[in-house]
Amino acid sequence: MTELAVNNPEFEVQINIDGTDQTILVKPEETxxxxxxxxxxxxxxxxxxxREDVKxxxxxxxxxxVQAKVNAIGKAIKEKQIS
Structure with a gap:
């Protein structure tokens, strides 16, 4: 098991997709x-x-x-990691 998987187990985020609140299961991985x-x-x-780039x-x-949905998921991931 990679260090990332040990330190960052899978988790769920809530986002709105096409007007419907959805639960997305997020699995951190590593190249x-x-x-x-x-x-x-x-x-x-x-x-x-x-993934989040260097910028x-x-x-x-x-x-x-679409990029707006990618950004929404990314924002939810980041918020979950901060909390």
Missing amino acids: SDGAAYYRCLLQGKQLTQI GEWEQLWGSL
């Missing part, structure tokens, strides 16, 4: 070179994979969400 990213699942299906902006690695 082979140690870069953190987040697998996001909605109702058991992978919705997207995102603090959220980018989508996998999926087809």
Whole structure:
């Protein structure tokens, strides 16, 4: 098990998608070179994979969400980690 998985277990965030509040399961992952990213699942299906870049902006690695939704998920992840 990677250090990231031990220190950052999966967690849930609540966001509004298309006018409906949704619970997204977030699974912190790590690339082979140690870069953190987040697998996001909605109702058991992978919705997207995102990461925060060096400028603090959220980018989508996998999926087809519009940038506003990627940003909303990223914001919810960041808020959850701070609390």
